[in-house]
Amino acid sequence: MTDTFVRPDWTPLDLPRAEQSFCVTNGDRFDTTDPTTGEVVASLTASTLEDVAGAVERARAAFGRRGWRNDGQVRCRVLFRYAEALRANRERLAELLTREQGKTLAESRNEIEGSADMVEFYAGLARSTYGRAIPVGDDAHSVILREPLGVVGVITPWNWPVVLLMRALAPALAAGNTVVVKPASLTPAVTVECLALLAADPDLPEGVLTCVLGSGAVVGDALVTNRHVEMIAFTGESGTGINVLKQAANDLRKVSLELGGKSPNIVFADADLDKALDGAVNAAFTTSGQICTAGSRLLLEDSIYEDFLARLTERVRALRLGDPLDPTTQMGPVVSRSQQTSVNGYVELGRAEGKLLVGDDLDDTEALRQGCYVAPAIVTDLPRSSRVVQEEIFGPVLVVQRFSGEAEAIEIAEDSQFGLAAGIWTSDLNRAWRVGRAVSSGTIWINTYHHFYPEAEVGGFRQSGLGRQQGLEGIHEFTETKHLNFDSKSTLF
DSSP: OOSSOOOOOOOOEEOSOTTOTTBOOOSOEEEEEOTTTOOEEEEEEOOOHHHHHHHHHHHHHHHHTOHHHHOHHHHHHHHHHHHHHHHHTHHHHHHHHHHHHOOOHHHHHHHHHHHHHHHHHHHHHTTOOOOEEEEEETTEEEEEEEEEOSEEEEEOOSSSTTHHHHHHHHHHHHTTOEEEEEOOTTSHHHHHHHHHHHHTOTTSOTTSEEEOOSOIIIIIHHHHHOTTOOEEEEESOHHHHHHHHHHHHTTTOEEEEEOOOOOEEEEOTTSOHHHHHHHHHHHHHGGGGOSTTOOOEEEEEHHHHHHHHHHHHHHHHTOOBOOTTSTTOSBOOOSOHHHHHHHHHHHHHHHHHSEEEESSOOOOOHHHHHTTOOOOEEEESOOTTOHHHHSOOOSSEEEEEEESSHHHHHHHHTOSSEESEEEEEOSOHHHHHHHHHHSOOSEEEESOOSOOOTTSOBOOEETTEESOBSHHHHHHTTEEEEEEEEEOOSSOO
């Protein structure tokens, strides 16, 4: 480990540029910074309240022109070309994502590639949003249509800012809606640069895509409370999502929410323990633990507890923290100083209430001190009521719990306000089925973890959200169902 990181020079971006007219920004300037070095990544202009209102009106006008909403061929072509553009610009966008967010370059490349896959999947569905016809009598016929809603507001988080944008943006556009995007304030530059590739498409009508920038408390709130926004798709923290739901309820507008998690990762004694060990590390420490589906509660069966934990502790201590642009780095910084302070607070609480096996051994180098680094932590022997066990930390902190059998494993897994994801490791297919049916989570991985597919729906139970994204249900979320009833009888009755 060196005292400084040697990395390519970087000239801060000046955004939005003149050609990025899809961004409506006339407010104050603000900077985004690299959580690894503290250097400025981009300088941007925030949107005003008037900008948000104007963006929504622009989107309403585009929806009213009807060409986009009724032409699946155009939507299909635009989205397919967009997927190709994301792939063609993968290296540039991945570097920007790593500099702005702090994840490793390998993760950033995977995120851009996964985003292109998501867009491509919904490009194929843009011409396939079918309704159905029902003969309801000799002289009557019903047609069930799925129609676009209108203006959709998409509010995205900073942890996976591109792929979590695309899984709302792509189906919303594929269904024929117009969209106003509000990216997270910590990662707006990579969002703007990705959206610019779409906005440049010559077949994308004016106003179908608009972007506003700024804080959630000002710009995000203005978007959520605008009664002309027919739907809000929000991904983020549970408390904020609940507030979005309350505000949208004032006008009975539709919401899609993917919120927090505290996911159990259950390892039974009959599992392939080598693979489960890889899965436990991946589940807890991907993106420095800053992922809503993180397997941040590891449940180990009694008979393997000591051995598995010893092997896990050795693996976690060996994780290489460093410059996320360095291909040998396994874990980068967390996204900001405030996040670093928050995560370290949970680590200290875990030390006080339980046993901290790993987490106080961050290398004392100038490079790591300069960045927003947190040592990966493992905490055991905590009471189930501990905040470290119950609350989403959004950092590299793994709680390990032990269980004596299947029933207790389910009981511990279900002792949570969340229900976003879970992992089950076992060679017994019947057990996997029983436990998978018993655990209330939107995604349950069997003998794997953190594999996502555009074709497969994701979403949460309880305080992990409302609605589903990805898959067929993902595009249906962005439609309204309409029934047209035709009657050919000569009399009413």
